[in-house]
Amino acid sequence: MVASDPMAATAQALADLTEISTQVEAAVVFDREGTVLGSTLDDERAGRLAGSALELVRAAEEARPEGAEVLVQLDVALGDGSVFVAADGDRLIAATTAPEPTVGLVFYDLKSCLRGLAEETEAKPKPRRRTTQKKDDEGA
Amino acid sequence: MKGRSFLTGFLLAAGSAVAAIVFRRRAARRRERAELYLADGSLLSLVDGEPGAERVLLHAREVLTTARS
Numbered sequence: 001m002v003a004s005d006p007m008a009a010t011a012q013a014l015a016d017l018t019e020i021s022t023q024v025e026a027a028v029v030f031d032r033e034g035t036v037l038g039s040t041l042d043d044e045r046a047g048r049l050a051g052s053a054l055e056l057v058r059a060a061e062e063a064r065p066e067g068a069e070v071l072v073q074l075d076v077a078l079g080d081g082s083v084f085v086a087a088d089g090d091r092l093i094a095a096t097t098a099p100e101p102t103v104g105l106v107f108y109d110l111k112s113c114l115r116g117l118a119e120e121t122e123a124k125p126k127p128r129r130r131t132t133q134k135k136d137d138e139g140a
Numbered sequence: 141m142k143g144r145s146f147l148t149g150f151l152l153a154a155g156s157a158v159a160a161i162v163f164r165r166r167a168a169r170r171r172e173r174a175e176l177y178l179a180d181g182s183l184l185s186l187v188d189g190e191p192g193a194e195r196v197l198l199h200a201r202e203v204l205t206t207a208r209s
Contacts, residue, residue, distance in 0.1 A: 026207040041207070049206045056199035060176050063192035069178040076174040076200035081208075083200040096207040 009120045010038030013113050017095075021109040023102065025081070027095040028053065029117065037091070037117075053094035057085055073111075075103055082106075088114040172197055 010029050018024055018040055028039040030050035039046030060074050073086040082101050085094045093110050174196045176184040186193035 045206060045209065049203065052199060052202040052206050056196065056203055059195040059199050060174065063174075063186060063196055064176065064178070064184060068184070069180040069182065071176055072179050073177045074174060074196075076172075076197060078172050078197070078200060078204060081204050083203045094203060096204055 006121065007038060010117060013116050013120075014038050014040050016116075017109055017113045021106060023097045023106055024095045024109065025097055027093060027110075027113075029091065029093050029113075030054065032090050032092070049094065053083075053085055053092070056083065056094075057087075057092065060085075073107060075107070084110055086110040086114060088118055091117065174200065 014027055014029065017027060024040075026040050026049065028041065028046050028049045029037040030053065031037065032054070034047075034050050034054045036043070036046045036050045039049065041049060056076070057071065057074070061071050064071065071087070074084070076083045077099075079099065081099055082097045082103075083094065084097070084103075084106050085092060086107060087093075088111070091114060093114055095106065095110055097106060172188040174186040174193060176186070178184065186196055188194075188197060
């Protein structure tokens with residue numbers, strides 16, 4: 001995967017995810033402010049999906065007992081499908097599947113996707129800081 | 141004759157027990173639930189009807205509906 005643009009990298013990571021994990025129906029990568037970084041859906045639905053997923057994460061965080069550790073991932077099994085969310089720092093991924101998925105496999109694929117994105121971000125070279133010599137030096 | 145009816149009764153009882161186990165397992169699997177994995181490796185399960193589960197399940201349903209709309 002070679003993509004210098006973060007959005008392109010996310011789109012590629014999601015394309016890889018849906019190719020590898022046939023159980024994943026839809027997925028969205030977003031941050032803790034609800035900003036969509038990439039999705040398998042169109043922009044409008046992706047925005048709504050990220051918003052709903054963020055509300056889900058907040059509800060789950062509130063459901064934890066007081067003093068409990070940070071939530072790193074969750075899955076919700078519903079009658080007509082399952083919802084998964086995995087977090088890696090400020091970046092989250094939410095995905096939906098058909099009923100009774102292989103939970104461990106789905107989490108593995110989601111975390112691999114997030115890990116790949118984190119590596120992509122780290123590997124991207126930071127722009128060099130340009131230094132200018134002070135005019136005083138020239139005069140000296 | 142007595143042995144035969146005992147065997148029939150035993151088979152009926154065993155069959156009923158197996159059917160009950162299978163039914164209960166399937167019913168439990170179908171029950172809506174949320175599983176929260178925390179950073180220390182602990183797992184918190186919220187089953188439909190328990191306090192705290194309602195909001196989580198509600199938002200999860202919204203996610204599923206949005207993804208499929």
